[in-house]
Amino acid sequence: MRVHRAVFARGLRRYSTYRAATVAHVLTNAVFGVINATVLLALFAARPEINGYDARDAVTQVFVAQALLGVSAVMGPPLDLEDRVRNGAVAIDLLRPVSLQTWWLADDLGRAAFQLVFRSVPTFGVGVLLFDLRYPDGLLGWAAVLVSFVLVAVVAFALRYLYALAGFWLTDTRGVWAAAGLLGPVAAGTLLPLALFPTTVGDVLRLLPWASMIQIPAEILLGKDTLPGGSVVGGLALQVFWAVVLLALGALATSRATRRVVVQGG
Amino acid sequence: MTANHPPIVEAVGLGRDFVLREGPFLRRRKRTVSAVRDVTLSVQPGEIVGYLGPNGAGKSSTMKMLTGILTPSSGRVRVTGLEPSRERTRLASRIGVVFGQRTTLWWDLPLRDSLGLTRHMYRVPAADHARRLAELTDLLELGPFLATPVRQLSLGQRMRGDLTAALLHGPRLLVLDEPTIGLDVVSKSAIREFLLRLNAEEGTTILLTTHDLGDVERLCRRVVVIDHGRLAYDGDLPGLRASVPTPRVLVVDLAAPAPPIEVPGGRCVRVEGPRQWVELSANPASVISEVTQRHDVADLTLREPDIEHVVAALYRGAVPSRD
Amino acid sequence: MAEPLTIRALRPPRAYVRLAWTWCRALAQYPTSLVLLTVFVSLGALTEMSGVLIVFGHAGELAGFGVHEGLLVYGLSATAFGCADMLMGSVERLGRHIRSGAFDTMLIRPVPTLVLLATDQFTPRRLGKVVPAAGALAVALVACDVDWTPARVLALPALLVSATALCCAVWVAGACVQFVLPEAHVAANSLTYGGQALTEYPLAVYGREVVRSVTFVVPLAFVSWQPALFLLGRPDPTGLPDALRFAPPVAAVLMCSVAALCWRAGLRRYRSTGS
Numbered sequence A: 001m002r003v004h005r006a007v008f009a010r011g012l013r014r015y016s017t018y019r020a021a022t023v024a025h026v027l028t029n030a031v032f033g034v035i036n037a038t039v040l041l042a043l044f045a046a047r048p049e050i051n052g053y054d055a056r057d058a059v060t061q062v063f064v065a066q067a068l069l070g071v072s073a074v075m076g077p078p079l080d081l082e083d084r085v086r087n088g089a090v091a092i093d094l095l096r097p098v099s100l101q102t103w104w105l106a107d108d109l110g111r112a113a114f115q116l117v118f119r120s121v122p123t124f125g126v127g128v129l130l131f132d133l134r135y136p137d138g139l140l141g142w143a144a145v146l147v148s149f150v151l152v153a154v155v156a157f158a159l160r161y162l163y164a165l166a167g168f169w170l171t172d173t174r175g176v177w178a179a180a181g182l183l184g185p186v187a188a189g190t191l192l193p194l195a196l197f198p199t200t201v202g203d204v205l206r207l208l209p210w211a212s213m214i215q216i217p218a219e220i221l222l223g224k225d226t227l228p229g230g231s232v233v234g235g236l237a238l239q240v241f242w243a244v245v246l247l248a249l250g251a252l253a254t255s256r257a258t259r260r261v262v263v264q265g266g
Numbered sequence B: 001m002t003a004n005h006p007p008i009v010e011a012v013g014l015g016r017d018f019v020l021r022e023g024p025f026l027r028r029r030k031r032t033v034s035a036v037r038d039v040t041l042s043v044q045p046g047e048i049v050g051y052l053g054p055n056g057a058g059k060s061s062t063m064k065m066l067t068g069i070l071t072p073s074s075g076r077v078r079v080t081g082l083e084p085s086r087e088r089t090r091l092a093s094r095i096g097v098v099f100g101q102r103t104t105l106w107w108d109l110p111l112r113d114s115l116g117l118t119r120h121m122y123r124v125p126a127a128d129h130a131r132r133l134a135e136l137t138d139l140l141e142l143g144p145f146l147a148t149p150v151r152q153l154s155l156g157q158r159m160r161g162d163l164t165a166a167l168l169h170g171p172r173l174l175v176l177d178e179p180t181i182g183l184d185v186v187s188k189s190a191i192r193e194f195l196l197r198l199n200a201e202e203g204t205t206i207l208l209t210t211h212d213l214g215d216v217e218r219l220c221r222r223v224v225v226i227d228h229g230r231l232a233y234d235g236d237l238p239g240l241r242a243s244v245p246t247p248r249v250l251v252v253d254l255a256a257p258a259p260p261i262e263v264p265g266g267r268c269v270r271v272e273g274p275r276q277w278v279e280l281s282a283n284p285a286s287v288i289s290e291v292t293q294r295h296d297v298a299d300l301t302l303r304e305p306d307i308e309h310v311v312a313a314l315y316r317g318a319v320p321s322r323d
Numbered sequence C: 001m002a003e004p005l006t007i008r009a010l011r012p013p014r015a016y017v018r019l020a021w022t023w024c025r026a027l028a029q030y031p032t033s034l035v036l037l038t039v040f041v042s043l044g045a046l047t048e049m050s051g052v053l054i055v056f057g058h059a060g061e062l063a064g065f066g067v068h069e070g071l072l073v074y075g076l077s078a079t080a081f082g083c084a085d086m087l088m089g090s091v092e093r094l095g096r097h098i099r100s101g102a103f104d105t106m107l108i109r110p111v112p113t114l115v116l117l118a119t120d121q122f123t124p125r126r127l128g129k130v131v132p133a134a135g136a137l138a139v140a141l142v143a144c145d146v147d148w149t150p151a152r153v154l155a156l157p158a159l160l161v162s163a164t165a166l167c168c169a170v171w172v173a174g175a176c177v178q179f180v181l182p183e184a185h186v187a188a189n190s191l192t193y194g195g196q197a198l199t200e201y202p203l204a205v206y207g208r209e210v211v212r213s214v215t216f217v218v219p220l221a222f223v224s225w226q227p228a229l230f231l232l233g234r235p236d237p238t239g240l241p242d243a244l245r246f247a248p249p250v251a252a253v254l255m256c257s258v259a260a261l262c263w264r265a266g267l268r269r270y271r272s273t274g275s
Helices: A002-016 A017-048 A055-072 A081-087 A090-095 A100-130 A138-168 A174-188 A198-205 A207-215 A214-223 A232-264 B059-067 B088-092 B111-122 B126-140 B153-168 B186-203 B212-217 B238-241 B286-294 B307-318 C006-028 C031-059 C067-100 C100-106 C113-119 C124-143 C150-180 C182-199 C210-214 C225-232 C240-248 C247-271
Strands: B009-022 B029-043 B048-052 B074-079 B095-099 B173-177 B206-210 B222-227 B230-235 B249-254 B266-272 B276-280 B297-303
Touching: A002 A100, A017 A055, A017 A207, A017 B173, A017 B212, A017 C031, A017 C182, A055 A138, A055 A214, A081 A090, A090 A100, A090 A232, A100 A138, A138 A174, A138 A214, A174 C031, A198 A207, A198 A214, A207 A214, A207 A232, A207 B095, A214 A232, A214 C031, B009 B059, B009 C067, B029 B059, B029 B074, B029 B111, B029 B222, B029 B230, B048 B059, B048 B153, B048 B212, B059 B074, B059 B173, B059 B206, B095 C100, B111 B126, B111 C006, B126 B153, B126 B186, B153 B186, B173 B186, B186 B206, B186 B212, B206 B212, B212 C150, B222 B238, B222 C113, B230 B238, B249 C124, B266 B286, B276 B286, B276 B297, B276 C113, B307 C006, C006 C113, C006 C247, C031 C067, C031 C124, C067 C100, C067 C113, C067 C124, C067 C182, C067 C225, C100 C113, C100 C240, C113 C150, C150 C225, C225 C240
Parallel strands: B048 B206, B048 B222, B095 B173, B173 B206
Antiparallel strands: B009 B029, B009 B074, B222 B230, B249 B276, B249 B297, B266 B276
């Protein structure tokens, strides 16, 4: 556990040195937030309600999505582990007495914690200043949002860990990110709230892991009854489900990869 | 190499200042540092010149000014008759540059394609390219890995590839920044022999920076030393050694760790467990016999001062001492 | 060097084509990977397009633009930005090249540095963005009620070239930020990708102030908005003069000049600070 705390702190510190980059990210997220929000406001001016969303819901989700881009890393960055898999250095990591997966989990949670405080908060702040947003109900509502955001970080890691380990079996992993980086954000609800999609498409996408990184937390913040089970608890449960399933798959992949490294010598 | 040939490199009073911003944000202060000061240097066609100095002495800043990457802040410089900072692109097709620490080849491309790209850049006619590539492939034994992507090459193979890329357009001047860094003994010696041959057969002028004494001893008839941005020495290697009396060092491996050795004519300068370094100021033979008589010695080696020490001592000696 | 000016002027484009071609040939050694990546890129472009269609599908009309007119605006913007991304997109890696020292190795080549930077790792997979966008444009041009006068027919290629040049200039100018702040390359995204996101919808959606600033400050209005107004023969709903729709080539030349100045200033700064 102490190792993990140190790795977490290292992840946190590493990102805190990129101050200019963080400011640039917040700026970019805010610009995209304003553009998307304005388009949606024009849309909702023409049709006040679509599948239970009104203008305020949509604009709030736009800023939740932009605020979570850093934590969820749906458009990247990949884990540094991916490079280590490609150049073979991962063999050393696999020989450490600490589990590869929990090591990188701690590292990535450090990154996510930094992103949450220094990217999510200011980006959402821009939305608060410029637009009329919707907020959770009371302290309990805010607590649920915080828990949901932490789960976003775990799902984000678990998914990217699988992308990274794909390098053990694929010769060219660029395709993984080409697909995940382009389709992931759409499936997550970054391009448009999934509520605007044709109902069946939206309902299917909601259940996939990507939605648990943007759409589900946004609906938890908005208190939507489109969440699984119709409540915030159902939404959190879906996120927990994906976190557990993806981490388990990651653990399985790790043991397979370890066997591969041991047998083939790298 | 007659006197009426214009020099390949001519620098007069060359200098480069950098402005550093220091301190915390908002209270940042500007400070000017001179990386290179008043360097005057002339290299004739066909010379091999070693450009030496400790890290941060201004070696790479000078190299960057000679290749046109960096604009000088004072003085003037001409390379193959061109002014590098103004005529960088034209100069580029007359010189070849190799950085030992990073490749000029394309990471993801097979070596052959990388060299093909270079051909298009330097607009070498296809027939010339093929002939020259065949020659260099032969000399540097590139054959087995021409089809391998650069990222899969060993350091030695990559360096041979980089040298080829730098020479395909037949440059008159080859600028090498630490060409043998990180290479094994065999690769080092192959590269050195190749450079000597290139210089002898084609008359290519070579300017290299290095930390490797072997490079200097094998290759350089002339050595230029820079320290703290200033020229500290310009001449041949024996002259360099003679100019600074640097003591040789006796490395003693004792049977067991012991307090620093004290013998006449020797001064212990470093202790690491059972190993001690003794700087010699007298005849090595007498010191060795003293040491072996007084201590239980497992092994002994006599070390010539390496070039870093010579250079460092040279600089210390160049500054008038106050005591 | 008494070479005719035409030959010297053609040298950078020729070098560009040769270098780009060499990269393509090298990538063609891994055809499956290339095809797959191209497919993914097109899928990305198609989902983006479906976003626009979904919005228009719900709204029916935005700023007086129906779904076909909206697709026209999207097609113009995505084609221009897609082409610019293919031609100049690699410049966004400037900061990384500076940090790794690879930029120094570009400076010792007898080819304009911008050409080297832009062709670095040139990949035809970016066609995956251009082809769906051009398809959307073609569909929109047929579906919209365009009065095809000879002037409009002739103007169409000129509009596309101007728009692409403008986007290339935006890309280069954005990359130049990295000469000063190598870490902040993401900030340029708000100009490049942000510019694309902005111009994918009829600009009137964003209100008068935005339309004015992207007309007179960063002339992104000439990528898709003014060309669409010209092709559709509509007055500007935000009240700007109709004459502006003939200005895309002027805007492109101006923006390219600004980008060229930024590039030269950046390069000069780099070469005098070595960082």
